[in-house]
Amino acid sequence: MSVFANIKKGRCVEVHALDIAYEDDPFENKVNLSKVTYRNEKGEIWVFPVVRQAEKAILDENDHTACSSAFGSEKFYKIATKLFLGSDSQALHEKRVLSFQTISGSCSLRLSAELLCQKLGCKIFYVSSPTWENHILVFKNAGFEEFRRYRYWNPITRRLDFEGMMEDLENAPAGSVVILQPSAHNPTGCDPTHEQWARIADVLKSRKLFPVIDCAYQGLVTGEVEKDLWAVRYFIAKPTALVSSYASPTPQNPTSHGARIVAHILSSPTLMQEWKDSLKKISARVIEMRLAFRTALERCGCPGKWDHITSQNGLTCYTGLTEQQCINLICQYHIYILKSGRMNISCLNYSNLDYVVKCIHETVTKIPY
């Protein structure tokens, strides 16, 4: 018998299970709203044109020194850090920043977690309720003893529960780690205002809590990276210890290939501008689809309030639909959506919008909240 025979198969991640079910579904008008990454108006993955250009250019470079140390490509992380913190960052000038390249956003979180847990002795970490589920797995597996949730989503108002969040952070034991997302919060799409970020920074400092800032979607809220990174730069300007994980908004591989593409783009003002223009374009489409979705739901008299759809930010949209309603959308209408009601707004387009809205209307009427 194989030595691997008794290993229990892990639970399939919900998005992947939905992907498989969607692919197997022969229904012509099926819609998959659960995809993780950006889709264009045709429902396709969209590679930034500037990335294609950079790929061609680096093929000719023949540079084998691009990823020469354990810290990854120096050119990449130096230029990415500048973009992240701003070239006028006081922290950069005072040499208070350590950067390196990891294979992905999850990996940078894992390294942050190991540093905090194994080197600094932190024992408890806090995540928003709800959060991107990998946060919990990654931090637990790094050795943390306990995790707690701070309030974030208020299902009644369908908005950020800021006072609940503050109360939970004020009661957190000193030395706890707090995972925060600066923009386009996954999964709720709800972000604090600047004033609220300032209050969060104050409570972290006064309670001696350790922020880990996970930036996965900068640029997808306003179309401007700098604006979406406001909270990060505010935190850095305050002398608060900070660990930050940063996923590049351009598709990036674990190898030097992705790092070279990003470094190539960010070191050319023309290519950087093209990348920023593309970001503006996709964030504008996301905002347009949010408005079209809300308007169509309101126009057909779909029970409930839908203004939260346009008050949320970024790709993920927390619809407020119940688990029963989501199951009905999948089983009866072939619309694949996560049980939490989370969907990717960019999966909506003018070809599937009317069908999705009609099915939500029928579902919410048949299965009330």
Ligand SMILES: Cc1ncc(COP(=O)(O)O)c(C=O)c1O
């Ligand atoms: C909140 C959040 N953090 C980090 C990541 C990055 O994950 P990856 O490991 O795929 O780069 C994601 C991607 O879905 C995310 O949503």
